[in-house]
Amino acid sequence: MAPPKTYRCEAIILGYSPLGEADLLVTMYAREQGKIRAVGKGARRSTSKLVGHLEPLTVVRMSMVNGRSMDIISQAEVVESFAALKEDLTAISKGLYLSELVDGFGSEDIANPPLFQLMIQTLRAVQADSASDMPLRAFEFHLLQVSGLMPELYHCVECRQELEPNAHRFSPNVGGTLCLECNPDDAHLRPLSLRALKVLRLFDRSSIAEACKLSIDDGLADELKSLLSTTVGYWLGKEIRSNSFLERLHKESLPEVYI
Amino acid sequence: MSSENIPGAAPSLSRLVQELNRLPGIGPKSAQRLAYYIIRLPDDEAYALADAVTSVKQNIVFCADCQNLTDASPCPICADPRRDRSILCVVEDPLDVLAMERTRSYRGLYHVLHGVISPINGIGPDQLRLKELFNRLAEPELTELVVATNPTLEGEATAMYIRRHQSREDLRITHLARGLPVGGSLEYSDETTLTRAFQGRQEL
Numbered sequence: 001m002a003p004p005k006t007y008r009c010e011a012i013i014l015g016y017s018p019l020g021e022a023d024l025l026v027t028m029y030a031r032e033q034g035k036i037r038a039v040g041k042g043a044r045r046s047t048s049k050l051v052g053h054l055e056p057l058t059v060v061r062m063s064m065v066n067g068r069s070m071d072i073i074s075q076a077e078v079v080e081s082f083a084a085l086k087e088d089l090t091a092i093s094k095g096l097y098l099s100e101l102v103d104g105f106g107s108e109d110i111a112n113p114p115l116f117q118l119m120i121q122t123l124r125a126v127q128a129d130s131a132s133d134m135p136l137r138a139f140e141f142h143l144l145q146v147s148g149l150m151p152e153l154y155h156c157v158e159c160r161q162e163l164e165p166n167a168h169r170f171s172p173n174v175g176g177t178l179c180l181e182c183n184p185d186d187a188h189l190r191p192l193s194l195r196a197l198k199v200l201r202l203f204d205r206s207s208i209a210e211a212c213k214l215s216i217d218d219g220l221a222d223e224l225k226s227l228l229s230t231t232v233g234y235w236l237g238k239e240i241r242s243n244s245f246l247e248r249l250h251k252e253s254l255p256e257v258y259i
Numbered sequence: 260m261s262s263e264n265i266p267g268a269a270p271s272l273s274r275l276v277q278e279l280n281r282l283p284g285i286g287p288k289s290a291q292r293l294a295y296y297i298i299r300l301p302d303d304e305a306y307a308l309a310d311a312v313t314s315v316k317q318n319i320v321f322c323a324d325c326q327n328l329t330d331a332s333p334c335p336i337c338a339d340p341r342r343d344r345s346i347l348c349v350v351e352d353p354l355d356v357l358a359m360e361r362t363r364s365y366r367g368l369y370h371v372l373h374g375v376i377s378p379i380n381g382i383g384p385d386q387l388r389l390k391e392l393f394n395r396l397a398e399p400e401l402t403e404l405v406v407a408t409n410p411t412l413e414g415e416a417t418a419m420y421i422r423r424h425q426s427r428e429d430l431r432i433t434h435l436a437r438g439l440p441v442g443g444s445l446e447y448s449d450e451t452t453l454t455r456a457f458q459g460r461q462e463l
């Protein structure tokens with residue numbers, strides 16, 4: 001019998017659930033492998049050498065062994081712990097929102113290194129400024145882009161005319177922006193202000209870090225949030241569960257202290 | 260798994276296997292092993308098991324004070340006049356109370372949340388016994404709240420949420436020390452644990 005195949009990977013931990021007596025079933029997104037679900041044997045015992053290395057929102061370098069049904073994590077070493085982010089409740093809830101989306105958009109066995117990079121860069125931006133929602137908006141936009149779902153922002157998706165500097169309409173269903181002349185029968189069609197279109201185009205040209213320098217008013221922030229989260233939710237095909245806790249914290253908006 | 264999955268097995272046996280298979284950590288193979296074990300049990304032992312399941316469902320209630328599972332509310336710990344009412348320890352689940360009680364070093368009261376905030380699983384503050392906790396914090400005798408959620412990301416997030424939402428300025432809020440487990444090793448510790456263990460160092 002051939003020895004089991006081993007490989008190394010670098011991944012961001014998205015989440016886990018308990019498995020059996022003391023194991024963890026870990027979901028992660030690996031730079032070179034895409035989404036992986038693997039078993040951390042004994043990882044729930046406080047003396048396990050894996051304990052503390054497999055918390056969500058941690059970048060880990062791992063040695064893996066191909067198992068019969070699922071791979072086994074044999075060693076793990078933390079590369080980036082996002083320790084400051086994890087001391088801030090708002091930042092954690094934003095990080096978990098990113099996790100849920102990467103879990104939803106990432107596929108097993110299909111590598112997408114830009115998606116891995118996007119997650120890391122956005123976590124760094126959230127860690128740097130947890131009060132700003134700009135990292136989430138830029139993330140949602142780039143998530144569509146690296147998933148091959150980039151919305152059209154320069155030409156009307158119906159008549160292909162170049163878009164005038166004007167208010168337009170937008171629909172995830174038809175793949176982006178429409179001019180005011182075109183009127184397809186589409187339940188997802190919504191207005192798109194010129195200001196919002198400009199921000200989307202800026203996202204298209206900028207890195208996450210650059211996009212986060214942009215400061216916008218609350219009205220525009222609300223429009224972008226609604227537009228991008230609707231579009232991401234449309235492609236995800238299900239409710240984004242972590243959104244409700246994020247909304248709740250936002251509403252409560254109390255000063256935060258870490259114990 | 261459905262009863263058709265066990266060819267040749269009696270329907271009542273298949274049903275037992277199926278029910279056991281629902282239990283956490285019990286796969287189809289273990290469920291079959293347990294079912295055959297139960298069949299071979301003397302009648303009185305098998306009925307005692309069935310009776311224990313029935314009685315736990317009929318008698319167990321949540322303690323009106325600490326929310327732990329109990330036969331009668333208030334539970335024996337909340338009803339015990341020797342317990343120190345100035346200190347309250349918040350834990351994730353009833354097994355954590357048992358673990359703390361085994362240490363015999365804590366004499367205060369408990370509060371069981373029955374879970375942690377887990378946004379990805381749709382578990383928010385309203386799904387936990389947090390409202391009951393915040394009500395108890397108004398108790399004037401209470402001077403210290405020990406937040407003993409697990410040192411996981413979700414456990415810490417829950418601790419931060421409690422810290423944020425309690426309004427008594429005179430309440431001391433603590434959490435359990437983070438550090439190296441007995442039998443653990445420096446070499447395999449993650450950096451967060453090591454940093455916190457270093458911060459919490461003590462006189463030798």
Ligand SMILES: [Zn+2]
Pocket residue numbers: 156157158159160161178179180181182
């Ligand atoms: Zn058009």
Ligand SMILES: [Zn+2]
Pocket residue numbers: 322323324325326327333334335336337338
């Ligand atoms: Zn009680």
